[in-house]
Amino acid sequence: QLHLQESGPGLVKPSETLSLTCTVSGASISSGVHYWDWVRQSPGKGLEWIGNIYYSGNTSYSGTTNYNPSLKSRVTISIDTSKNQFSLKLNSVTAADTALYYCARHDEDRNDPFDYWGQGTLVTVSS
């Protein structure tokens, strides 16, 4: 059974960089073809897709990223297959970035649903 677990600081100062890691267990992140995603949920609000990274062990465009245009200028998603992890960096944060951040996965078709989710980690932006 695949398991995703987010980790990272729960408090970030305004204007600094939010950094989170998602550790994947139960399967190798480099096996198969998947999209590894980040989704966030502001307190009392709905779900917002942040972006994803596509990984396949045997294609030239493995590692391709795709970001929500509203966040694109501030977001970087990367993958570390040696650690079975993928990461999120969001720079120049403000209070509006305070949210519960989830990592998730969906299969190789862009139409596929988000079938596995982490439990989420709360990040508060405050001085």
Place this chain on the structure above:
Amino acid sequence: SYVLTQPLSLSVAPGETARLPCGGNNIEGKSVHWYQQKPGQAPVVVITYDDDRPPGIPERFSGSNSDNTATLTISRVEAGDEADYYCQVWDDGSDHYVFGTGTKVTVL
């Protein structure tokens, strides 16, 4: 950008049927997934590709998609169905993922 619209809330009595709409321009041409999110928990997918039920999801959950509206139907509603429900699509026009605004289902 593509927008999915859901009613903010819906109240339903136990044993009754809840119908949760998700409106979007030409949504019938897209694949709609539905997620259930209970307080303090991550979302769980309950309907995929408009009307498929993942393993372990009760038959009481069903979906449809036509005429600019996708609908999640919960039959014989139980207290345990009380949750927030989100629809979601991949917008091929922008290559981005969109969630609906979410509907809070309250079981009376």
